[in-house]
Amino acid sequence: MLGDVLQDLLEEGVQLLGEHLVLVLSAMLIASAIAIPGGLLLATNPRARRWALGLANIGQTIPSLALFGFLIPIPFIGGIGQHTAIVALVLYALLPILRNTVTGILGVDPVVRDSAVAMGMTRGQILRMIELPLAAPTIIAGLRIATVTTIGTATIAAAIGAGGLGVFIFRGIASVDKIQILAGAVPAALLALAADGALGWLEKRISK
Amino acid sequence: MSFVEFRNVHFRIGGRAILNGLTFSIAAGETLVLLGRSGSGKTTALRLINAMHEPTSGEVLVDGKATTAWDRVRLRRGIGYVIQEGGLFPHFTVARNIALIPQLENWPIEKTIARVDALLSSVNLNPADFAHRLPRELSGGQRQRVGVARALAADPAILLFDEPFGALDPVTRLDLQREFLRLRADLGKTSVFVTHDVQEAMKLATRIALLHEGNLAFIGAPSEFEASTHPEARAFLDVLNEARRAR
Numbered sequence: 001m002l003g004d005v006l007q008d009l010l011e012e013g014v015q016l017l018g019e020h021l022v023l024v025l026s027a028m029l030i031a032s033a034i035a036i037p038g039g040l041l042l043a044t045n046p047r048a049r050r051w052a053l054g055l056a057n058i059g060q061t062i063p064s065l066a067l068f069g070f071l072i073p074i075p076f077i078g079g080i081g082q083h084t085a086i087v088a089l090v091l092y093a094l095l096p097i098l099r100n101t102v103t104g105i106l107g108v109d110p111v112v113r114d115s116a117v118a119m120g121m122t123r124g125q126i127l128r129m130i131e132l133p134l135a136a137p138t139i140i141a142g143l144r145i146a147t148v149t150t151i152g153t154a155t156i157a158a159a160i161g162a163g164g165l166g167v168f169i170f171r172g173i174a175s176v177d178k179i180q181i182l183a184g185a186v187p188a189a190l191l192a193l194a195a196d197g198a199l200g201w202l203e204k205r206i207s208k
Numbered sequence: 209m210s211f212v213e214f215r216n217v218h219f220r221i222g223g224r225a226i227l228n229g230l231t232f233s234i235a236a237g238e239t240l241v242l243l244g245r246s247g248s249g250k251t252t253a254l255r256l257i258n259a260m261h262e263p264t265s266g267e268v269l270v271d272g273k274a275t276t277a278w279d280r281v282r283l284r285r286g287i288g289y290v291i292q293e294g295g296l297f298p299h300f301t302v303a304r305n306i307a308l309i310p311q312l313e314n315w316p317i318e319k320t321i322a323r324v325d326a327l328l329s330s331v332n333l334n335p336a337d338f339a340h341r342l343p344r345e346l347s348g349g350q351r352q353r354v355g356v357a358r359a360l361a362a363d364p365a366i367l368l369f370d371e372p373f374g375a376l377d378p379v380t381r382l383d384l385q386r387e388f389l390r391l392r393a394d395l396g397k398t399s400v401f402v403t404h405d406v407q408e409a410m411k412l413a414t415r416i417a418l419l420h421e422g423n424l425a426f427i428g429a430p431s432e433f434e435a436s437t438h439p440e441a442r443a444f445l446d447v448l449n450e451a452r453r454a455r
Contacts, residue, residue: 111293115289115296118260119358121281129308
């Protein structure tokens with residue numbers, strides 16, 4: 001009896017974990033593709049920087065459940081399901097990546113940049129060979145924060161039918177079933193710890 | 209033939225005049241020392257040569273062509289630039305720092321490696337010991353030597369030095385000044401050297417250009433400088449005489 005319940009839980013768990021990973025990875029890929037190049041552009045433009053970081057800050061202050069709700073009636077990007085959840089997760093992940101990319105690039109010693117210019121390096125060469133490698137540990141730290149937050153926030157995606165480990169949690173809350181809640185929460189927490197560890201390791205390796 | 213020529217060069221930043229109509233030329237193979245107090249405009253004058261600044265009016269000619277007419281990347285690759293502490297790239301090894309311009313210029317790899325070794329030896333650093341170190345694993349004097357080696361890498365016709373030895377202890381400084389003279393004798397490059405240290409200027413210069421509040425107060429050989437009656441020249445000579453008396 002109990003064995004069957006656990007068996008079912010495990011089978012569903014593997015599927016939900018898969019969905020969760022898809023949500024997190026898609027959101028992180030899209031957010032990085034926007035925020036890293038965006039951060040590079042903002043680093044050279046103080047005015048746009050204030051606006052963009054302010055906007056991203058405001059995005060971050062919207063409670064996640066409310067943001068999911070707001071997105072449902074919006075055409076194309078909204079509605080019920082996975083893609084709406086991914087849009088919301090991307091919005092949350094943008095700020096840490098954007099901010100750390102800007103901080104990393106601005107943190108490059110001006111003397112180092114100056115001597116690169118004076119040596120006759122082009123803008124692209126300076127970015128590729130000097131600025132990006134020197135900013136890399138800070139950028140990865142931003143990815144790390146964003147990934148860990150996204151893994152947690154993605155549990156709420158179940159509320160708008162996007163699946164993931166949050167399905168267990170919401171169902172567990174509805175039926176006052178601690179086992180179900182834990183079946184969602186514990187893997188999500190372990191996933192976050194694993195991502196934190198892996199990216200932390202990468203960050204340290206690169207800053208050597 | 210004059211290699212670098214300033215023609216009535218003015219430079220202002222935000223309405224503030226930094227340089228007021230500099231006119232002078234630098235001959236191939238000479239070492240011109242730009243001497244002056246802080247804020248005299250000497251570093252600005254130096255940075256006009258490799259187009260890190262553009263004149264507000266007037267022009268700076270390098271090899272007969274205005275810096276504004278040059279392709280900046282080409283111009284700068286032909287001019288070695290040495291700053292305090294070398295300005296080395298902290299994430300590159302010593303060898304990669306030196307090899308950077310040859311690499312960007314697509315030199316064959318064997319030629320680049322041989323060049324790095326030869327340059328390290330020429331600044332008295334053993335390649336086997338130093339090639340693979342990071343800048344933070346070097347002393348200030350060693351970083352400065354690598355900075356000189358890097359500036360020489362692509363065999364530029366002109367070398368610019370922006371107070372390169374200012375942060376070094378006096379013993380290391382003397383050592384590097386001697387090496388500067390030895391390298392100059394060996395290579396015969398056109399050099400422009402910024403300093404506020406009159407002793408250093410007298411030791412290294414074939415000619416001294418004294419800048420005072422953005423004006424050229426004096427230009428000539430060190431022996432002529434000692435005879436100058438310009439008040440700013442006298443002020444610097446007092447420092448020199450004071451140092452001699454103390455001996």
